[in-house]
Amino acid sequence: xxxxxxxxxxxxxxxxxxxxxxxxxxxxxxxxxxxxxxxxxxxxxxxxxxxxxxxxxxxxxxxxxxxxxxxxxxxxxxxxxxxxxxxxxxxxxxxxxxxxxxxxxxxxxxxxxxxxxxxxxxxxxxxxxxxxxxxxxxxxxxxxxxxxxxxxxxxxxxxxxxxxxxxxxxxxxxxxxxxxxxxxxxxxxxxxxxxxxxxxxxxxxxxxxxxxxxxxxxxxxxxxxxxxxxxxxxxxxxxxxxxxxxxxxxxxxxxxxxxxxxxxxxxxxxxxxxxxxxxxxxxx
Amino acid sequence: xxxxxxxxxxxxxxxxxxxxxxxxxxxxxxxxxxxxxxxxxxxxxxxxxxxxxxxxxxxxxxxxxxxxxxxxxxxxxxxxxxxxxxxxxxxxxxxxxxxxxxxxxxxxxxxxxxxxxxxxxxxxxxxxxxxxxxxxxxxxxxxxxxxxxxxxxxxxxxxxxxxxxxxxxxxxxxxxxxxxxxxxxxxxxxxxxxxxxxxxxxxxxxxxxxxxxxxxxxxxxxxxxxxxxxxxxxxxxxxxxxxxxxxxxxxxxxxxxxxxxxxxxxxxxxxxxxxxxxxxxxxx
Numbered sequence: 001x002x003x004x005x006x007x008x009x010x011x012x013x014x015x016x017x018x019x020x021x022x023x024x025x026x027x028x029x030x031x032x033x034x035x036x037x038x039x040x041x042x043x044x045x046x047x048x049x050x051x052x053x054x055x056x057x058x059x060x061x062x063x064x065x066x067x068x069x070x071x072x073x074x075x076x077x078x079x080x081x082x083x084x085x086x087x088x089x090x091x092x093x094x095x096x097x098x099x100x101x102x103x104x105x106x107x108x109x110x111x112x113x114x115x116x117x118x119x120x121x122x123x124x125x126x127x128x129x130x131x132x133x134x135x136x137x138x139x140x141x142x143x144x145x146x147x148x149x150x151x152x153x154x155x156x157x158x159x160x161x162x163x164x165x166x167x168x169x170x171x172x173x174x175x176x177x178x179x180x181x182x183x184x185x186x187x188x189x190x191x192x193x194x195x196x197x198x199x200x201x202x203x204x205x206x207x208x209x210x211x212x213x214x215x216x217x218x219x220x221x222x223x224x225x226x227x228x229x230x231x232x233x234x235x236x237x238x239x240x241x242x243x244x245x246x247x248x249x250x251x252x253x254x255x256x257x258x259x260x261x262x263x264x265x266x267x268x269x270x271x272x273x274x275x276x277x278x279x280x281x282x283x284x
Numbered sequence: 285x286x287x288x289x290x291x292x293x294x295x296x297x298x299x300x301x302x303x304x305x306x307x308x309x310x311x312x313x314x315x316x317x318x319x320x321x322x323x324x325x326x327x328x329x330x331x332x333x334x335x336x337x338x339x340x341x342x343x344x345x346x347x348x349x350x351x352x353x354x355x356x357x358x359x360x361x362x363x364x365x366x367x368x369x370x371x372x373x374x375x376x377x378x379x380x381x382x383x384x385x386x387x388x389x390x391x392x393x394x395x396x397x398x399x400x401x402x403x404x405x406x407x408x409x410x411x412x413x414x415x416x417x418x419x420x421x422x423x424x425x426x427x428x429x430x431x432x433x434x435x436x437x438x439x440x441x442x443x444x445x446x447x448x449x450x451x452x453x454x455x456x457x458x459x460x461x462x463x464x465x466x467x468x469x470x471x472x473x474x475x476x477x478x479x480x481x482x483x484x485x486x487x488x489x490x491x492x493x494x495x496x497x498x499x500x501x502x503x504x505x506x507x508x509x510x511x512x513x514x515x516x517x518x519x520x521x522x523x524x525x526x527x528x529x530x531x532x533x534x535x536x537x538x539x540x541x542x543x544x545x546x547x548x549x550x551x552x553x554x555x556x557x558x559x560x561x562x563x564x565x566x567x568x
Binding site: 008012101103104105106107108109110111112113130131134135138139141160161164165166167168250 | 292296388390391393394397414418422423425444445448449450451452534
């Protein structure tokens, strides 16, 4: 059975021993309830490093009070088996009170971009994400850390934080893993009823349609956005949070004719908020 | 002559070489214009570590627009000689644009305490301090970093940040170094005219008087504060920013009868804002 460490100092000690032995550490921070997207991150971490570490921590500071922190799916036994199968060597699963003691008050914020897109409907979300990622990176001190492109804005913000705080780690972002019908893998897909699960295909369908229009010469962000919005609105179980087109290097709103553009969307299907994204590029 | 490094990657490389050679790094981050207080930090860093490093960086993000960033005293030649004499091995003096590129937007904040005391009159100051200290610690990656007790609230906030972000460095706080007449050493003392310089003695005098009253049995913070305020107000060149009594372990306002209490004050002498502090304790 794969080892599970819950103590912060014990985790730090393992990392020191691994590094002192001249080995590299690949780190995959997750909130658990692993799916194929996480597994692809672990496989890559195992391919590129001597010692792949997974963390499982449902991070309270990235949930708003009315969100699903309490009900977020948790299953350490299942996760352990999946992680081990993907080549993971160690799971770090600290308890919340060890990560956030009672008088905790330190936060890292990538200002500006953290208030846009997902940050508009979740104003304290990215502050929670950057804070926990920095803490975990400081405890595990990996050579490389792996994140999924599904959370595109999160990946952008984490890369900006690491660069701007001069953290000594390489951030690797891997492609979205999708179900056969195109739905992006997410632990929250488990919330969907069979009917909602079908309706959820509309996110990827809207992105594919947008990309077709882009490749066909429709390069005005407003018009691309309108086409995607109309397609999603035709699905009665879907309710749009946002649809945006951004420049992938800066996450500023895309200007007309930019190539590539990154299409981002967040859509509620029932109570479940799903996100997805796709790069629109003439050349691809 | 002592080596001065301005490039971030070059600094990182030196630290890696030193660590790979099994040596420890002691780090003293400063804004330059060194005085005996800084020298005491360098001496201690040299005593406790193989490789003492000093940084000199006048950090723009901890100054408000109406403060003295532009006029803050700078003298690298003088600082180099003083640092070398105290046993420093290397000076890291990066240019501002390498530390804060144009689109820079990541900040670390120890919320709560950063808004109190010095944070009341300087609302973005501590955010700037914690951000630059974290960046420098990430670049230099020392075993120990040294700070002066003169900036008591700063030392408290940095220790809280390092603990709460799980940064792998030991923070060492050393006592205030004073002039013969009691004035706490500060690079800003150079702003004082001879007349103001004399008036500035009132900070330490008020702290000593407060301590005498405390030892004599006056343990109500409001009464201690009133006595210190009256003494400072008797000095015509002095204008009080704040006088506070806090519990040193939490930096919350001291309750009546707490032992020890930490007395903090900030006083303008002319245009120059000076700070000082003293621990009040029955047993000492």
